[in-house]
Amino acid sequence: MRDVSIIGIGQTVVAEHWDRSIRDLAVEAALKARQDAGVERVDALYVGNMLSGELNGQENLAPLVADAAGLPPIEAIKIEAACASGGAAVRAAALAVASGAHDYVLAVGVEKMTDLLTDGVTSALAMAADADYEAGHGVSFVALNAMLMRRYMHDFKAKHEEFAPFTVNSHRNAARNPYAMYRQPVTVEDFLDSPIVSDPINILDSAGICDGAAAVLLAPAAEARRSRRPPVRIAASACATDTVGLAERADPLVWQAVADSARLAYRQAKVQPKDVDLFEVHDAFTIVSVLTLEASGFADRGSALKLAAEGRIALEGDIPICTLGGLKGRGHPVGASGTYQIVEVVQQLRGEAGAAQVKGAKIGMAQSVGGSGSVAVTHILQV
Amino acid sequence: MELPRYHRMRRTLYRLEGSACAACSKRYFPPRAVCRVCRAAGLEPFLFGGKGTLYSYTRVTQAPRGFASVAPYAVGMVRLEEGPIVTAQLTDVDGVDLTIGLAVEMVTRKIRDAAEHGFIVYGYKFRPLIREARPQP
Numbered sequence: 258m259r260d261v262s263i264i265g266i267g268q269t270v271v272a273e274h275w276d277r278s279i280r281d282l283a284v285e286a287a288l289k290a291r292q293d294a295g296v297e298r299v300d301a302l303y304v305g306n307m308l309s310g311e312l313n314g315q316e317n318l319a320p321l322v323a324d325a326a327g328l329p330p331i332e333a334i335k336i337e338a339a340c341a342s343g344g345a346a347v348r349a350a351a352l353a354v355a356s357g358a359h360d361y362v363l364a365v366g367v368e369k370m371t372d373l374l375t376d377g378v379t380s381a382l383a384m385a386a387d388a389d390y391e392a393g394h395g396v397s398f399v400a401l402n403a404m405l406m407r408r409y410m411h412d413f414k415a416k417h418e419e420f421a422p423f424t425v426n427s428h429r430n431a432a433r434n435p436y437a438m439y440r441q442p443v444t445v446e447d448f449l450d451s452p453i454v455s456d457p458i459n460i461l462d463s464a465g466i467c468d469g470a471a472a473v474l475l476a477p478a479a480e481a482r483r484s485r486r487p488p489v490r491i492a493a494s495a496c497a498t499d500t501v502g503l504a505e506r507a508d509p510l511v512w513q514a515v516a517d518s519a520r521l522a523y524r525q526a527k528v529q530p531k532d533v534d535l536f537e538v539h540d541a542f543t544i545v546s547v548l549t550l551e552a553s554g555f556a557d558r559g560s561a562l563k564l565a566a567e568g569r570i571a572l573e574g575d576i577p578i579c580t581l582g583g584l585k586g587r588g589h590p591v592g593a594s595g596t597y598q599i600v601e602v603v604q605q606l607r608g609e610a611g612a613a614q615v616k617g618a619k620i621g622m623a624q625s626v627g628g629s630g631s632v633a634v635t636h637i638l639q640v
Numbered sequence: 641m642e643l644p645r646y647h648r649m650r651r652t653l654y655r656l657e658g659s660a661c662a663a664c665s666k667r668y669f670p671p672r673a674v675c676r677v678c679r680a681a682g683l684e685p686f687l688f689g690g691k692g693t694l695y696s697y698t699r700v701t702q703a704p705r706g707f708a709s710v711a712p713y714a715v716g717m718v719r720l721e722e723g724p725i726v727t728a729q730l731t732d733v734d735g736v737d738l739t740i741g742l743a744v745e746m747v748t749r750k751i752r753d754a755a756e757h758g759f760i761v762y763g764y765k766f767r768p769l770i771r772e773a774r775p776q777p
Binding site for chain 1: 645668676695717724729
């Protein structure tokens with residue numbers, strides 16, 4: 258297997274793009290990644306997307322994007338792994354380059370959610386759950402996470418307000434990211450006053466509905482020096498799975514797929530959690546940040562809230578998370594989020610994160626989670 | 641949501657039928673073809689008794705399509721007496737102070753709106769356990 262580097266990145270602003278289609282968004286990100294790299298050649302395209310069929314009435318998405326970006330006749334395939342689709346597309350691209358099948362491979366994560374009203378989006382997102390035994394009973398995706406959060410608060414005697422620092426951190430960092438959707442800082446008081454969606458989860462526990470696309474161009478590390486921008490090496494790429502039905506796990510509060518993908522990634526990169534300079538966490542809900550930090554080895558069971566309370570997740574802390582806003586602050590266009598995370602880690606490792614820069618960052622981790630922890634893709638990038 | 645789905649799910653939806661592994665005696669709901677613990681195939685049907693306790697619960701206010709007429713509604717994860725956890729709607733809980741550990745039992749109720757396909761989908765929900773009537777002393 259060959260070493261693989263990221264030589265170009267591109268992203269659209271995350272927003273409610275009323276006047277732009279899924280095709281428009283994907284093409285913008287793809288073109289920006291190629292311009293950033295200063296490389297014209299693309300041998301294959303992997304499009305990370307979760308719900309284009311349901312939200313936009315469009316499948317066969319990858320040829321659509323390839324065509325609009327002027328790339329045919331190259332190989333183009335859509336990669337779906339629920340909310341982890343964006344990470345999974347980067348992994349597919351990395352495998353294609355590492356294997357020697359292709360040299361210059363583009364991964365584009367894209368989701369266009371605002372074509373439907375909230376009930377349609379709620380139904381669509383529930384497709385990441387078990388259709389027969391969760392979604393079919395009217396159990397929304399928010400409801401599943403709400404039940405996890407309630408159980409966590411019960412088992413570890415946690416108060417709802419203890420989750421606030423995650424949201425405060427994400428919004429504070431998003432304010433420094435021109436591509437982020439929610440650039441207004443929020444306070445603990447705002448968090449406590451936020452309306453309940455599915456108790457105990459409130460609006461500010463939850464990443465919002467939005468549109469966006471992000472892209473990375475990958476190449477063999479040996480050829481990466483030809484690119485315009487400093488290359489960033491993919492030191493690890495790992496994927497693991499668990500039951501789709503949340504209730505079917507021995508302990509629903511242990512996200513084993515996350516733990517397994519992180520463990521595989523640490524082994525590939527030959528690093529430990531303490532070596533990681535920043536961690537782009539899949540903070541779709543505050544409870545997900547907590548469970549993934551614990552599963553990934555940054556906190557013991559029941560103690561991730563302490564990381565946040567002590568300020569260790571802030572940009573100047575020892576394990577900065579969601580450094581450019583995360584899913585909560587930047588926005589969570591579901592199938593695109595995993596690719597945004599990779600783009601943001603590259604920005605940090607190149608030293609191009611502006612006011613959100615983590616000083617001296619050399620090793621960054623990005624973790625994209627689908628369903629209620631049923632699929633996890635972890636990448637570790639290094640300069 | 642089409643008719644064949646509910647037809648093929650009739651044993652799970654109406655009877656709470658899961659499966660059990662003959663090799664290691666692990667019980668599953670929903671039923672599985674392959675045991676997660678010992679990886680043995682050919683699991684046998686197993687009928688659950690329908691009693692359990694609340695592992696967790698919440699209330700759905702933003703209902704998915706097909707559930708608007710019943711919203712807001714309570715849902716829960718129920719730890720069955722035989723071991724597995726089932727995710728389902730809770731019913732008969734108006735005025736009930738829901739707590740983790742509350743004893744509940746399975747009942748058969750209407751699951752969702754009928755409007756979009758014309759037939760009514762029934763299945764399991766869980767309600768607070770009604771204790772057996774005891775003779776007055």
